[in-house]
Ligand code: ADP
């Protein structure tokens with residue numbers, strides 16, 4: 229084994245698990261470092277408490293005086309916990325979280341200093357924003373951006389810093405972050421859904437969108453991970469032969485969690501508890517060293533913040549435990565990748581989950597309205613939904629027979645399919661009394677029983693109904709959930725708005741009763757959106773053919789998928805729902821397409837490097853050893869040597885072939901890259917990287933992996949898959 233590998237492995241095997249002491253109950257720790265409702269009650273005056281709560285619940289503005297009171301209370305609370313700094317915490321379009329810490333400390337002259345945090349500092353900041361991606365927005369407009377307090381996500385303490393969740397916008401008001409459009413989409417879905425709920429219950433004043441994400445990840449020992457330049461620089465392995473044992477035995481999934489990993493998880497969970505992230509579930513995933521973490525679902529904005537925060541906390545806690553967390557969608561070829569299922573539902577302020585069938589035919593009708601409208605929304609906007617989860621890393625996963633395909637379809641289960649079929653048969657216009665009774669008793673009335681045994685879950689579906697929520701499974705593990713959640717909530721909002729308009733017309737102009745109108749429109753929608761429903765195997769090649777016939781999109785790569793974001797239809801949708809204007813939509817498109825190019829560019833460079841200065845020199849070294857050996861054999865056996873050196877000679881030849889292939893492929897890749905780099909148009913450039921540069925990755929890898937199998941293990945410099953995946 230090579231020196232680097234030996235050292236990394238020795239370090240790994242010598243590690244003792246860091247013991248975790250847990251003296252406190254989780255519920256006692258929960259939210260301890262969050263400026264939540266109970267802390268606010270304790271620290272705020274009644275007036276400012278009411279002000280903040282009303283901002284949270286009804287989106288009212290917080291005036292200067294209240295902001296001053298809140299900031300001073302936050303400061304007092306934070307100082308009592310040993311905090312020294314504060315930061316506006318936001319999610320720029322890099323996908324990571326951003327923070328710039330300022331001390332509370334301020335001098336007041338005369339050699340004296342105080343701790344200060346005023347309303348001004350709480351409400352608004354102007355970070356130097358020029359290094360964040362902006363898709364040209366700030367070039368066209370004002371050079372600076374600002375962050376503004378989002379009171380709907382509570383401030384929290386991380387380390388010794390008070391973090392205030394904020395939005396990040398340009399001076400002209402364009403969103404430069406993930407949160408701003410999400411908040412707008414959540415307002416849009418609230419408005420549209422509340423208006424429909426009023427058909428059923430006049431008391432409903434607000435509808436909240438909920439999100440429960442399930443974060444998958446790999447946990448690799450730090451020493452092993454850092455011995456690999458590809459993992460360090462790209463978050464994934466660019467080469468490496470599959471180990472003799474992979475995940476064939478399925479012995480990892482739900483198996484007992486290794487002690488070191490478990491201690492990491494417990495530590496992570498404690499941090500999460502303090503930060504108010506309600507994590508609940510942990511288990512091993514399918515691949516070796518792969519795990520999953522899931523919280524109790526929350527209001528979508530908060531859930532998005534919590535997931536972003538979690539990804540950051542995971543990295544920090546992992547480092548304490550000498551691990552590296554790999555959030556990449558496909559860190560290892562040949563073993564399962566990681567995703568982040570987004571479980572989504574809508575709930576009224578009267579406590580009704582609109583995607584959960586009720587106890588009465590009327591509440592079931594309400595369920596059907598939201599159920600069918602969601603399906604229709606997905607049908608109408610499948611391509612946009614696919615665009616919302618597109619990234620260079622997620623391209624490895626979608627359609628790779630382990631994750632949902634790049635085709636978006638909806639799974640609803642056998643029983644609900646039957647319910648929709650029956651509803652489809654409803655006659656047009658006014659209904660006869662018999663038909664109404666039949667619908668109430670036999671179709672709508674039967675739903676709760678039906679759902680009880682609807683446990684049949686199709687894991688191959690990208691968008692599945694699972695009893696009381698939809699599960700968007702195609703989201704990647706590195707994603708900021710705000711992106712897909714903005715799309716989903718916007719398309720559902722638009723669909724609900726159109727639905728309401730139709731119903732109102734039928735009631736007012738055609739004199740239909742409310743439930744008649746609803747049945748009529750549902751029937752029409754079910755007919756119209758049938759093509760999106762698919763219960764079969766989403767991994768199969770058959771489905772690709774069938775989906776094509778149905779006219780569903782199948783965009784396999786990010787450059788192709790992203791295009792849907794800037795279609796006329798998408799822009800007018802976002803504008804109509806006041807989620808993003810044209811400039812914002814186009815800016816995001818630019819950022820994402822450029823990010824794609826950059827990622828592939830970095831991978832191409834790293835691969836060229838490793839192939840050129842790790843793999844080839846090692847191959848040459850080994851080949852020289854073989855040549856030396858053949859020479860020796862010649863000395864001993866004279867002309868007869870070939871008989872004894874047969875295998876060595878074959879190997880020498882093969883190694884030469886692989887070296888040659890790697891050389892020429894790397895050269896060709898570099899040429900393709902140079903050509904791509906000259907392209908000005910960002911879209912054409914991304915296409916060049918996708919279709920002209922990226923295809924070399926697999927070819928180069930093929931030859932490198934073959935060499936890995938031939939070359940003396942002592943010499944091979946790169947930590948192997950079996951070491952990365954099976955060392956605990
Ligand atoms: P799995 O999909 O692994 O079988 P579950 O379906 O039990 O797991 O739950 C997965 C996630 O779904 C959890 O984060 C959970 O909090 C969330 N979830 C459960 N109910 C809802 C709901 N009504 N709305 C949104 N998320 C939900």
Ligand code: MG
Nearest residue numbers: 442569571699
């Ligand atoms: Mg799930």
